[in-house]
Structure formats: C-alpha cells, structure tokens
Amino acid sequence: MSFIGEAVLSVSVELLIKKLASKGLELFTRHEKLKADFIKWKGMLEMIQAVLADAEDRQTNDKSVKTWLDDLQNLAYDVEDLLDEFETETLRRELLHQEPAAAYQPSTSTSKFRKFIPTCCTNFSPRSVQFESKMVSKMEEVTARLQDIERQKGLLKLKNVISDGKSRNFRQRLxxxxxxxxxxxxxxxxxxxxxxxxxxxxxxxxxxxxxxxxxxxxxxxxxxxxxxxxxxxxxxxxxxxxxx
Incomplete structure (x- = not known):
C-alpha cells in the first residue's frame, strides 16, 4: 500500500469536520444522542487532525504509524458515507414539504395541506424514528473506532504540530x-x-x-x-x- 500523504488525509478530515458543523445535520441535533455524538466526533477529529503532519513524517520509518494512518483513512471513508446518509434523509424530509411545480401539481388542496404540515410531524413519523434508531447504532460503532484511533495516537506519541507553518498554510488553501x-x-x-x-x-x-x-x-x-x-x-x- 502506498504511503498516505498529509495533504490527502488532511483534506478528508477537514471536510468531515466541516460536514459535522453543516446545516445538513441540524435537523438531527434535536436527537440528544445524535447531537452528542456529532459534537464528540468533531472534537476527536480536530485533535487527530492536529497530529497528521507528524504522522506523515514518521510513517516511512514507523510501520505502526503507517498502520494508524491506514486505519484513519478507512474510518474517514466510513464517516463520510454515514454523514451522506444523514444529508440524504434531510433532503427527503425537506422534499415532503416542498410544493410540486405547477405542471405536476395533482391538486390544489393537496399542496395547500402539505404547506401546513409542521416539520416536527415528519421527524416523528415511523420511518424517521426507525432511521434515527438505525443511525444511533451505526454511530456507536464509528465512535468506538474513533476512540481507538485517538487512544493509539497517544500510544504512538504523535505530536501536535497544528501551528507548523506548512500545516497552517495548507489549511488556508483548502x-x-x-x-x-x-x-x-x-x-x-x-x-x-x-x-x-x-x-x-x-x-x-x-x-x-x-x-x-x-x-x-x-x-x-x-x-x-x-x-x-x-x-x-x-x-x-x-x-x-x-x-x-
């Protein structure tokens, strides 16, 4: 497996941090467990991001660091896919409240009725409750993997070089x-x-x-x-x- 560059992995982690603070997830922050996990993930990813430059420098001579970076990259892919599921569900719920274009409007009464359906009603529909329950389970597995990545970061004694000029300038160019x-x-x-x-x-x-x-x-x-x-x-x- 080729060596992972700081630029590639740093972009992945940076985008995940931004996604965790995006409007696409606001709908689910009303769920206390999901909200707590989003906050926890963001904090852990920021701490992991701070040591990426050091890990990138050490991966050539330290197989344990290389394995850590590989595990982090695989986890980043899984987190991205999971957050995409949340954004897709947000879009589905928003579409339920949008009035169809005039050319496809089945009836005026139906569209008018839809306008007055509060968002909270769809949030507590059987499908929505089932979705959130499923996602809580998925997030618990990802949280455990993130915590393991963070624990290994400490064992590997990776250094925080977030203030390094190269890392700072790189983040500004994202x-x-x-x-x-x-x-x-x-x-x-x-x-x-x-x-x-x-x-x-x-x-x-x-x-x-x-x-x-x-x-x-x-x-x-x-x-x-x-x-x-x-x-x-x-x-x-x-x-x-x-x-x-």
Missing part, C-alpha cells in the same frame, strides 16, 4: 466544497447526464410520491462532486424551482 469547477472534473459526464435524465422523468412523480436517487461508491471517488454537478445542471435548475 477550497470550499460548495464550489465545483466543472473544467477540472473528468470522467463523470456520462453519470451526470444519466442522473439528470432520471430526475426529469415524468413517471417518477406518479401518485405524487417523492423518489430519492442514491449515489453509491467508495469514499473519495467523487460522489459529492457528482451530486453538485447534477444540482447545478441547467435543466435541473429550470425544472425544480425550490432547492435547499
């Missing part, structure tokens, strides 16, 4: 993930167009039901970038008037 330069995205044109076609299919709105299209893949392959490209597609913008 781009915002909400901005995607399409000119720098390669090999996703076919997938982008396929998802756009799915979103614009009339039969997906049959019986006034909402559908969710999942983008599945290993962490780091560009799932979020692909979703952003679809979200900003001209045809999608023209069709859907209300977007989160």
């Amino acid at each position: 781009p915002s993930t909400s901005l995607v330069n399409e000119a720098e995205v390669y090999g996703r044109q076919k997938e982008k167009e396929e998802i756009v076609e799915l979103l614009l299919r009339d039969d997906l709105r049959a019986d006034d039901r909402f559908s969710v299209i999942s983008i599945i893949g290993m962490g780091g392959v560009g799932k979020t970038t692909l979703a952003q490209l679809v979200y900003k597609h001209d045809r999608v913008r023209r069709r859907f008037e209300i977007k989160a």
